Structures are given as C-alpha cells and as structure tokens.
Amino acid sequence: MALANWAELPKDLIDLIAKCVKLIEDFIAFGVVCTSWRNSETKVNFDFLSPQLPLLMLADKGDDYREFYSLSKKKVSHVFLPEVRERECYPTEGWICNVKFDTTEMTLLHPFSRISIQLLLKKELWASAERFPERRTRYQCMSIAVLSMSPSFTSDYVLTISYYAYNFLACWRPGDLNWTYVDLDHHGGVSSMIYHKGQFYCVTNSGQIWVFGVPGPSIPQPIVVKATKVVHIANTIFGNYGYLIELSGALLIIFRYRRLAGGDTFRVFEIDVNEVELKKINTLGDYAIFVGLNGALCIDSSNFTEVKSNHIYFTDNDEEVFHCGDGxxxxxxxxxxxxxxxxxxxxxxxLSRSGICPPTWVTPSF
Structure with missing residues (x-):
C-alpha cells in the first residue's frame, strides 16, 4: 500500500486541517511539514479566540537562541532570537519588551514572527529619573513592562514601564516623541502592574494599590498622567511580593511569601475597589495562574489536560538573586x-539560571 504524499493534498483540505489546530505552538509546527502546508500557515486559518497555554522562556545563555519549554509537550524548542541576546526581557501581550543593560537600545519584539518595534532611547527615561536622583539605582534598567493591547491587532496601544529598581513609571504611545512620566507619589517600589478595564493598576511593595489612565492617541503630547491611590493593604497581609491579575472580570491580588530555603506560599484576594477592601479567595475553581518576572496571567485549565486547576505556577523573580552567583x-x-x-x-x-533574564512565562501569539 503506497503512502500518501502529504504535500500533494488539495489546498482547501490543508486549509481545513489548519483551522482545526488550536495551539499556536502546534500551528507553527504545522507550517514546518512542507511548503504547501507552510502556505496555509496564515492568520486567516487560525482561530485567535482559542485559549493559549503559556510557554516557559528559559534563562538567557548568552547566545543567539532562546529556549521555550512547553508544558503540553514536555519538551524544549530552540528559537533563533539574536535580538534579545543578553537583554532584560519582559513579556506582555505576546510581545517581549527588551532592553540592553549597557546600551540605550530598547525594543518591542514579537518572538515568533521577529517583528520589532523600536522604542525611544533609554536616555529619555534617565531624564525622568533625574527628578529624584536619590532614588536612582544600578540594579536594572527596567523591572516591569505592560501593554494595554497587543500591537499585532491595533496601533492604539499604550506601553507603561517601571524602571530603575521599580521606583519610576513612564508611558509611551505610538507616535509619541518622548516618554511621559507618571505622577505617582508612592512609597516602596512597584512590584506588579496590570491593564484592567481601560486603566493601569499597580501595587507597591509597601502595599499601596494605585490606578491611572492614559489619554488616547488623539490627544497629542504633552499629556498629564496622574495616579490615584485606591487601597492601602495592611502589613500583616502583604507578602514579599504582590501580583495583580484579572480573573473572570474581577481584579485579584496574589501575595507571595518567599522562603529562603524554597517552598514559597501564596494567598489570593479579590480587590473590591468600591468598598475599598480585600476579599479572600480560597479556590480558583478551574483556573490556573502563572506568575513570574513580569507579573501574572491565568488560564482555564479545563482547556488543557496538562495544567492542574487551582494551582499557581511560579518562576523565580527575586531581583536580589539575579546579580549574584549563577543567577x-x-x-x-x-x-x-x-x-x-x-x-x-x-x-x-x-534548571535554567541567569543574572540577566531568568525563566519567565510568554503567551504565544501572532
């Protein structure tokens, strides 16, 4: 019995097969089969609403490749990404905001298409930091980067970053000629940030939760962005680290209690902005949460047999150990x-370690 030549299948049949693939990592593998299959590996044939399982981007090894560990396949894929070699990387909305520690270059990079968006030079951020020279440090160029929406689908997005050891916030919109400093009279560095219902929320290491909005692109610079304090969390509740996340439309905060010998523990609360209070969450139901260097994300585990519900998948994001030993x-x-x-x-x-870019979660996207 002769074997079928997969390359000679009718195009409409190949397109139909492509539309049955739900995970982007499988869709990319689909295009590697042969040229005719690669021609069907287009955005038109992929369901963008299908949920995606985060990939674990392993630590920087100082070469032109980055490794991505798949929870579903239990294997590592090597992706050619010279653009992020020896760079700090902060995944957001399927993109990676990256910056070179000893240069002024900063970009937004899509890791699977390698489309890159050049951002303003780092010196623009130094200009904002000069307002408070006593708070400048040498640990990191950046610590958090959050997009309001994916640049893959719209040019009407905002990038907000926390930089120089969490102490400063600045935002940028496509077409802006410089960064806009966020007026945030906070105490303690910013540990997490999220875009939720049209506004940015951030939480500081001292337990303060702030909110601010950024005007749309129709309003030219200069613009004023001022944050308002929403909640101040008691020290008896706040852990070593707080992550903000949206789950089923609600705004949650996850407290991480770090143990020197490992064995971190977590507690989850819903933030009631109207009542200015926290409500303890004892179960995530079918959801699983992923936390790491640049924040947190959640998925419905019922869509993925490889992920356990009511679990928090965490990576090491303690900045104190980034720059000592082997990272x-x-x-x-x-x-x-x-x-x-x-x-x-x-x-x-x-185990994958780095003092520049440790392992962190990336949501695959187009």
Missing part, C-alpha cells in the same frame, strides 16, 4: 492552593 531560576514550581503543597513542573536536572 535566578532555581525557585520554580506549581503551588496547590488547596493542600498548600508544591510540586515540580520542570526537570530539576535542567
């Missing part, structure tokens, strides 16, 4: 909110 990346695991136990999701013998 961060040891402290990773999946924390069960019900029994408060942690299990491994990544092979221990392959």
């Amino acid at each position: 961060a990346g040891r402290n990773m695991g999946a924390y069960n909110l019900e029994d408060r136990k942690t299990e491994s999701f990544y092979p221990e013998e392959s």
Whole structure:
C-alpha cells in the first residue's frame, strides 16, 4: 500500500486541517511539514479566540537562541532570537519588551514572527529619573513592562514601564516623541502592574494599590498622567511580593511569601475597589495562574489536560538573586492552593539560571 504524499493534498483540505489546530505552538509546527502546508500557515486559518497555554522562556545563555519549554509537550524548542541576546526581557501581550543593560537600545519584539518595534532611547527615561536622583539605582534598567493591547491587532496601544529598581513609571504611545512620566507619589517600589478595564493598576511593595489612565492617541503630547491611590493593604497581609491579575472580570491580588530555603506560599484576594477592601479567595475553581518576572496571567485549565486547576505556577523573580552567583531560576514550581503543597513542573536536572533574564512565562501569539 503506497503512502500518501502529504504535500500533494488539495489546498482547501490543508486549509481545513489548519483551522482545526488550536495551539499556536502546534500551528507553527504545522507550517514546518512542507511548503504547501507552510502556505496555509496564515492568520486567516487560525482561530485567535482559542485559549493559549503559556510557554516557559528559559534563562538567557548568552547566545543567539532562546529556549521555550512547553508544558503540553514536555519538551524544549530552540528559537533563533539574536535580538534579545543578553537583554532584560519582559513579556506582555505576546510581545517581549527588551532592553540592553549597557546600551540605550530598547525594543518591542514579537518572538515568533521577529517583528520589532523600536522604542525611544533609554536616555529619555534617565531624564525622568533625574527628578529624584536619590532614588536612582544600578540594579536594572527596567523591572516591569505592560501593554494595554497587543500591537499585532491595533496601533492604539499604550506601553507603561517601571524602571530603575521599580521606583519610576513612564508611558509611551505610538507616535509619541518622548516618554511621559507618571505622577505617582508612592512609597516602596512597584512590584506588579496590570491593564484592567481601560486603566493601569499597580501595587507597591509597601502595599499601596494605585490606578491611572492614559489619554488616547488623539490627544497629542504633552499629556498629564496622574495616579490615584485606591487601597492601602495592611502589613500583616502583604507578602514579599504582590501580583495583580484579572480573573473572570474581577481584579485579584496574589501575595507571595518567599522562603529562603524554597517552598514559597501564596494567598489570593479579590480587590473590591468600591468598598475599598480585600476579599479572600480560597479556590480558583478551574483556573490556573502563572506568575513570574513580569507579573501574572491565568488560564482555564479545563482547556488543557496538562495544567492542574487551582494551582499557581511560579518562576523565580527575586531581583536580589539575579546579580549574584549563577543567577535566578532555581525557585520554580506549581503551588496547590488547596493542600498548600508544591510540586515540580520542570526537570530539576535542567534548571535554567541567569543574572540577566531568568525563566519567565510568554503567551504565544501572532
């Protein structure tokens, strides 16, 4: 019995097969089969509403490739990405905001299409930091980067970053000639930020939650962006780190309590902005949450048999260990909110560490 020549299948049949593929990582593999299949690997044939499982982007190794670990395939893929070699990387909306520590170059990079958007020079951010010279540090160029929407689908987006050891916030819109400093009279560095219902929310290490909006592109610079304090969390609740996340339309905060010997624990609360209070969440239901260097994201685990519900998948994002020894990346695991136990999701013998860019979660997109 002769084997079928997959390359000679009718195009309409190949297109139909392509439309049945739901994960982007599988869709990319689909295009590698042969030229005729690659021709069907287009955005038209992919359902953008299908949920995606985050990939673990492993630590920087100082070469032109980055490794991505798939929870579904339990294997590592090597992607040619010289653009982020030895750079700080902050994934957001399927893109990676990256900056070279010792240069002024900063870009937004789509890791799978390698489309790049050049951002303003780092010296523009130094100009904002000069307002408070006593708060400048040498640890990192940036610490958080959050997009309001993906540049893949619109040019009406805002990029907000926290820079120089979490102490400053600035935003940029396509077409802006310089960064706009966010007026934020906070205490303690910003530990997490999220775009939620048309506004940016951030939480500081001292337990303050702030909110601010950024005018649309129809309003030219100069613009004024001023933050308002929403909630001040008691020290008895706040952990070593706080992550903001949206789940089913609600705004949640996840407190991470770091243990020096590992075994981090977590607590989850819903933020009631109207009542100015926190409500403890004991279960995530079918959801799983992923936390790491640049914040948090959640998925409905019922769509993925490889992910456990009511678990928090975490990577090591403690900046104090980034720049000593062999870097961060040891402290990773999946924390069960019900029994408060942690299990491994990544092979221990392959632990990935870096003092520049430790392992972090990336949501695949077009």
